[in-house]
Amino acid sequence: MPAISVRDLRKTFQMKRKAAGLRGSLRALWRPDYQSVEAVRGLSFEMEDGELLGFIGPNGAGKSTTIKILTGILHPSSGEAAVLGHVPWEQRQALAFQIGSVFGQRPQLWYHLPAVDTFYLFGKIYELDDSSLKRRISFLAEAFEIEELLETPVRKLSLGQRMRCEVAASLLHKPRVLLLDEPSIGLDVVAKQRLRMTIQRMNELEGVGVLLTSHDAGDIETLCRRVIIINHGEIVYRDKVSALKRRYLTVKTVDVRYNEQLAPDFSLPGVEMVKVGRYGAKMRFDTRVTPVEPVISGLAAAGSLADVTVSEPSLEEVISAIYERTEA
Amino acid sequence: MRSREADVLSPESRVRGPAAAAVVGKYWAIFRTQLVNSLAYPIDLLGRSLAIVLFMWIFMNLWRVTYGATGASSIAGLTLADTMWYLMMAEAVMLSKRDLSETISEQVKDGSVAYLLNKPFNFILYHFAAGLGHSLLSFGGNLLIGSGIVWLMVGPPPGIMGWLFAGVAVALSWLLDFCFSTLIGLSAFVVEETNAFRWIYQKFLLLLGGVLIPLDFFPAWLQTISLNLPFAWIIYGPARLFVDPSLARLGQVLLQQGIWLAVFGGIVWVTYRRAVARLVINGG
Ligand SMILES: Nc1ncnc2c1ncn2[C@@H]1O[C@H](COP(=O)(O)OP(=O)(O)OP(=O)(O)O)[C@@H](O)[C@H]1O
Numbered sequence: 001m002p003a004i005s006v007r008d009l010r011k012t013f014q015m016k017r018k019a020a021g022l023r024g025s026l027r028a029l030w031r032p033d034y035q036s037v038e039a040v041r042g043l044s045f046e047m048e049d050g051e052l053l054g055f056i057g058p059n060g061a062g063k064s065t066t067i068k069i070l071t072g073i074l075h076p077s078s079g080e081a082a083v084l085g086h087v088p089w090e091q092r093q094a095l096a097f098q099i100g101s102v103f104g105q106r107p108q109l110w111y112h113l114p115a116v117d118t119f120y121l122f123g124k125i126y127e128l129d130d131s132s133l134k135r136r137i138s139f140l141a142e143a144f145e146i147e148e149l150l151e152t153p154v155r156k157l158s159l160g161q162r163m164r165c166e167v168a169a170s171l172l173h174k175p176r177v178l179l180l181d182e183p184s185i186g187l188d189v190v191a192k193q194r195l196r197m198t199i200q201r202m203n204e205l206e207g208v209g210v211l212l213t214s215h216d217a218g219d220i221e222t223l224c225r226r227v228i229i230i231n232h233g234e235i236v237y238r239d240k241v242s243a244l245k246r247r248y249l250t251v252k253t254v255d256v257r258y259n260e261q262l263a264p265d266f267s268l269p270g271v272e273m274v275k276v277g278r279y280g281a282k283m284r285f286d287t288r289v290t291p292v293e294p295v296i297s298g299l300a301a302a303g304s305l306a307d308v309t310v311s312e313p314s315l316e317e318v319i320s321a322i323y324e325r326t327e328a
Numbered sequence: 329m330r331s332r333e334a335d336v337l338s339p340e341s342r343v344r345g346p347a348a349a350a351v352v353g354k355y356w357a358i359f360r361t362q363l364v365n366s367l368a369y370p371i372d373l374l375g376r377s378l379a380i381v382l383f384m385w386i387f388m389n390l391w392r393v394t395y396g397a398t399g400a401s402s403i404a405g406l407t408l409a410d411t412m413w414y415l416m417m418a419e420a421v422m423l424s425k426r427d428l429s430e431t432i433s434e435q436v437k438d439g440s441v442a443y444l445l446n447k448p449f450n451f452i453l454y455h456f457a458a459g460l461g462h463s464l465l466s467f468g469g470n471l472l473i474g475s476g477i478v479w480l481m482v483g484p485p486p487g488i489m490g491w492l493f494a495g496v497a498v499a500l501s502w503l504l505d506f507c508f509s510t511l512i513g514l515s516a517f518v519v520e521e522t523n524a525f526r527w528i529y530q531k532f533l534l535l536l537g538g539v540l541i542p543l544d545f546f547p548a549w550l551q552t553i554s555l556n557l558p559f560a561w562i563i564y565g566p567a568r569l570f571v572d573p574s575l576a577r578l579g580q581v582l583l584q585q586g587i588w589l590a591v592f593g594g595i596v597w598v599t600y601r602r603a604v605a606r607l608v609i610n611g612g
Pocket residue numbers: 013014015037038039057058059060061062063064065066608609610611612
């Protein structure tokens with residue numbers, strides 16, 4: 001049985017529309033003008049038990065809405081979903097014992113208290129007995145390297161430190177599925193790396209399945225084997241992360257520098273010139289369309305070469321290409 | 329590591345024994361955490377409790393002049409000392425109300441309500457426990473400081489029965505206020521701005537609840553109206569019982585509180601069920 005399965009899930013928000021100014025407000029009071037926003041439009045996907053699944057998409061794509069439906073705090077307009085065998089919006093409380101969630105943009109630790117106080121509170125809320133709770137806290141403190149931070153009031157922690165505590169808190173009751181909505185938002189490179197390593201470690205150690213949204217391709221690349229890309233509430237791509245890269249790997253970017261000045265109208269057939277300078281150029285071509293050899297010989301023929309760099313697109317670029325392609 | 333930790337949280341690590349104990353345990357923990365949280369800023373807590381000193385000083389000057397002008401030792405059955413002790417209790421109750429409606433509205437508006445709905449506890453009971461943790465401390469502080477100052481002004485407080493009866497009535501009054509605040513807070517699920525409701529509720533308490541003046545001083549028709557509305561039983565009821573702890577009055581106060589609690593408790597419950605079903609969570 002998959003940990004999460006979603007079939008034809010839809011969510012339409014009714015949003016009150018109101019004209020500007022006082023008159024608009026008054027009119028909206030008498031005759032509210034509703035505008036519907038289709039946040040999720042027929043999503044179907046599955047996540048295996050213990051899987052690390054990337055769930056990405058541009059702003060407003062419907063990621064958070066989907067996650068809220070999966071935690072049971074939002075009712076879908078139609079469609080089915082099962083998380084660990086529960087229909088989330090019907091069995092929210094029962095499900096709560098088995099899933100953890102982190103909404104990166106909202107803190108859940110008590111701001112004025114040390115994190116350990118929230119940990120003990122959660123222990124009670126999840127009905128853990130005291131000795132297991134103690135062992136669990138010390139285990140998580142070690143895994144997340146937060147032993148020294150636990151006694152400090154949360155308001156005095158850095159964002160990166162706080163985020164590690166937040167994720168640790170969501171794992172206290174040893175959930176089988178973790179829903180992470182942008183956990184790495186606002187973190188620096190090092191903090192991101194640390195958080196990724198810990199999430200990966202918890203996944204290996206306890207087999208907790210993770211549905212991860214992020215705007216950082218690096219999170220997806222290091223953590224997830226499989227990725228689902230959505231835009232405008234619909235799935236536009238789903239496959240292994242490696243396949244995603246491979247598929248676009250045929251696009252090469254070439255940077256050349258010459259020892260002499262380049263002809264201003266320098267171009268090669270089948271190659272897109274991104275930038276042509278006086279002593280160099282940047283260009284892009286797809287090896288499936290344009291063979292490599294004539295490009296290389298064309299480059300050599302154009303003058304005395306000083307340097308050549310050939311690069312493949314980063315995952316980030318691949319993803320933004322997909323976003324753009326589906327922007328219709 | 330795996331072998332050592334794999335079994336740390338087997339299903340058996342859930343609290344053993346009657347399920348009720350675990351349930352009470354979690355709300356108790358919420359209450360206690362809120363209590364500790366309020367203590368995080370003791371100076372702030374003390375500062376807020378000092379507001380009652382200012383109020384009592386103003387009331388003292390006002391009513392001393394009034395009693396002096398009429399020349400009577402009691403008005404509508406209340407001496408100056410009674411009036412001051414009444415007002416002290418009324419203010420202590422009023423000032424230690426947590427603005428729960430605002431808390432809930434904020435949580436709904438900024439989306440943090442998501443974290444309260446995806447935990448295994450009841451949202452209303454969570455706020456009940458947390459609100460109690462919040463109010464208890466400030467009520468204690470207000471009562472202590474308020475009593476001190478009023479004692480200096482007009483002499484000793486009512487006897488032990490006054491404290492006892494008022495204690496019971498204050499507890500029920502807190503529940504009644506909890507119902508109103510929760511209703512206003514829950515309305516944030518439907519309308520965007522709840523400030524208007526909050527403002528109206530506050531004004532009703534101030535004017536018809538007996539916060540500024542014992543309702544006994546009102547003209548008869550206004551008294552009748554006030555006493556037939558729930559607001560009087562949040563403030564006036566407990567405060568009046570404090571200075572006149574008769575069994576008859578106790579019966580009247582508890583009956584009124586009980587009726588209004590049944591009515592508004594029911595409304596809260598139904599509203600909550602419906603609000604959660606049509607829940608819209610903002611942000612993210
Ligand atoms: N409470 C709401 N009322 C009305 N519309 C909403 C509400 N919540 C979300 N939406 C709309 O639904 C769409 C999807 O929003 P959602 O928050 O799921 O996007 P997202 O993929 O999480 O975006 P981001 O990456 O910016 O967090 C957006 O168009 C948004 O405006």
